[in-house]
Amino acid sequence: MLNLIWPIFIIISFSYAIFSGNLQNLNSGIFESVDNAVNLSITMLGTMCLWSGIINIANNTRIIQIINKMLKPIIKFLFPEIKNNKKAQNEISMNMIANILGLGNAATPLGLKAMETLQEENNNKEELSNSMIMLIVLNTASIQIIPTTIIAIRSSLGSENPTSIIFPVWIATICAGIAGITITKLLIKYVNKRERL
Amino acid sequence: MIEFINFVSNLAMPLIIFIIVIYGFIEKKEVFDKFIEGAKDGIKIVINIFPTLIGLFLAIGVLRSSGVIDIVIRLIDPILRLINFPSELMPLAILRPISGSSSIAIATDIMKNFGVDSQIGIMASVIMGATETTLYTIAVYSSSVKIKKTRFVLIAALTADIVGIITSVVVCRFLSQSFS
Incomplete structure (x- = not known):
């Protein structure tokens, strides 16, 4: 599914940004999204380990x-x-x-x-x-x-x-x-x- | 009321952890070893989904910053007008399944502009409470087990979203009519 949607999203966005002269926004948008993904993953790393640990305790009890x-x-x-x-x-x-x-x-x-x-x-x-x-x-x-x-x-x-x-x-x-x-x-x-x- | 709900929501997470740890302790399990063992799995899962997150956030980010989303909203507008869907809520309805952070931003914006307790503000809140970021959930869940063929999951999940969004609007209209 994403093999199709992903390139379509990118191609449409890039071509539209060039035609509408919106390149500056696009530029900052790219770096912002990558930053957001990193921030989310770091937050997630904490909660993920916490809850995986807790469920593992629970799995071993009644x-x-x-x-x-x-x-x-x-x-x-x-x-x-x-x-x-x-x-x-x-x-x-x-x-x-x-x-x-x-x-x-x-x-x-x-x-x-x-x-x-x-x-x-x-x-x-x-x-x-x-x-x-x-x-x-x-x-x-x-x-x-x-x-x-x-x-x-x-x-x-x-x-x-x-x-x-x-x-x-x-x-x-x-x-x-x-x-x-x-x-x-x-x-x-x-x-x-x-x-x- | 609000204090009670705040109390309950603050209690939920600590209580679960507390009960599980107490149980483990009473049953004399190696609680800490089990915790560490599980936490290690957590790292693996995050590493598995990290590349997907980058890719997904990039695609959504360029879609938004290039202005394509605005065009899509303009295209769908007539259809939603036809079923009498409030046009103020449209950007929210479209972005909600795609991006969590931007739908929160849009909902907050709607509540600020129209008033938190106005009908539109309440509808926006209910939509936020009743739905999830579908595309993100599907991508994260599928990629965590490295699956690319997702069969009909998108159709099923989007149907649930559409029903949730429409019900939110209908219920709010009904409640405000019967109380005014």
């Missing part, structure tokens, strides 16, 4: 089994293919909990750990498996109880009621989640059928 039991019906429905993969189940459960609690910077490391484990039993290592797609869709839908970032921004802008958005966010995020899960399930079914024919 707490992960308790969490798993709680989330079992959901995981069974969303990820029918990893029935026998305890490790993947554990990591997906932790990723879900971090997402629900609005801990974005904990959810990503935990989700990426789950991806690694799912890749181990992926039949075609070049392609995303069904479970991987479901995990990614769940993470892009960002189902959460407290949208912390946006509440912080709202109160910094002097809102009279920064938390008034929580209820509408629940409805919107649940609708988005259901839509994402439904279309993923449908596409999995459709693609499987086509492959069998």
Whole structure:
């Protein structure tokens, strides 16, 4: 996918910048983006190591089994293919909990750990498996109880009621989640059928 | 209310770490060794996704700084007008799936210009709370396991985004109508 999108983005942007005489902006844009990527990675290195370490402790205790039991019906429905993969189940459960609690910077490391484990039993290592797609869709839908970032921004802008958005966010995020899960399930079914024919 | 929510959000992360460490300690596991072992994996993951981040940020950065995004917004404008989508929110709706930092900047800008507690300001906040930076999430997750063929994940994730954005607008309209 990115082998196609990436060059198109760059080619269009560069040609447009030349035609519209916007080269100076483009120049600073290039260096700014690379800087941003480095800054993000350095921040990420910290949280990634922290949460990978914490999940590794959890994986060795009974707490992960308790969490798993709680989330079992959901995981069974969303990820029918990893029935026998305890490790993947554990990591997906932790990723879900971090997402629900609005801990974005904990959810990503935990989700990426789950991806690694799912890749181990992926039949075609070049392609995303069904479970991987479901995990990614769940993470892009960002189902959460407290949208912390946006509440912080709202109160910094002097809102009279920064938390008034929580209820509408629940409805919107649940609708988005259901839509994402439904279309993923449908596409999995459709693609499987086509492959069998 | 706000104090309580702040308290809960501040509590969440420390509490998780606390509970896990306590459990490990009570069950007499080598807590620190396990932590170090896991943290090492964290480094590997970041190194795996770093090149993707550079590439992705570069593509988004040039798209924005060259002004191409502005043209795309102008092209999509008529379609969104057709479904009665507030045009003030359009740049946000388009950038939200692509770039996290610029969508935060745009949302903040909208809230400043129209008022944090105005209908448009609230809609922008709800959109931010209910959606994620889809393109970035897909790229980071796929590249962490070095997968290039992503099948239908983009379609599925973008559908979720569109539903989330439209629901945000509809819910805010409905709530403000029934309260005024």
